[in-house]
Amino acid sequence: MEDRDIAASLGKAEGILKFLQYHLLEIELSAYALKIHELINIQHQLFLAFTRNYPEASDFTYLLNFPRSGALVVDGQRWNFVRHGLGLRFVREEPIPQLVVEMHDQFGNYAKVDWWRLTLFLESMGIPIERTEAEQAILEHDRSIQ
Structure with a gap:
């Protein structure tokens, strides 16, 4: 095989590799999209359960009249929560595996997802993710939602 044939083969292999990397990234992003929708759904359920169980909690900006901690049952699942700063951290205790839903700010906006919320949610599921991802x-x- 001549040098130019080898170079052409390498060029094709690099092109195939780039193609596969691009589509693998698309698959990862679509898998993340499913997890984002799952997170938003859980946040919505937790928000509804919280407002139903703690009707006196009405300061959604500073959470001044929110309990420091508590527990909720959502669809038969037991969740504990802790207030911190301007948000709440929910941890599903039952059923196993334990999940973390970190609504660290804008608790009233259950549709909000940022990199920190997504990262903690995925990592609690055993799915590692880098901040840039x-x-x-x-x-x-x-x-996709605009």
């Missing part, structure tokens, strides 16, 4: 997945999600 999470940010890209959020951008793709935001574009």
Whole structure:
């Protein structure tokens, strides 16, 4: 095989590799999109259960009249929560596996997903994700709903 044939073969292989990497990224982003929708759904369920169980909690800006901690049952699942800063962290205790839903700010906006919320949710499921991946997945999600 001549040098130019080898170079042509390498060029084709690089092209195929780039193609596969691009489509693998698309698959990862679509898998993340499903997890983003799952997270939004859980956040909505937790928000509804919280407002139903704690009707006196009405300060959704500073959470001043929110309990420091508590528990909820959503669809037969037991969730504990802790208030911190301007948000709430929910941890599903039952059933296993334990899940984390970190609504660290804008608790009243249950449709909000940012890289931090997505990262903690996925990592609690045993799915590692880098910050840049999470940010890209959020951008793709935001574009898809506009």
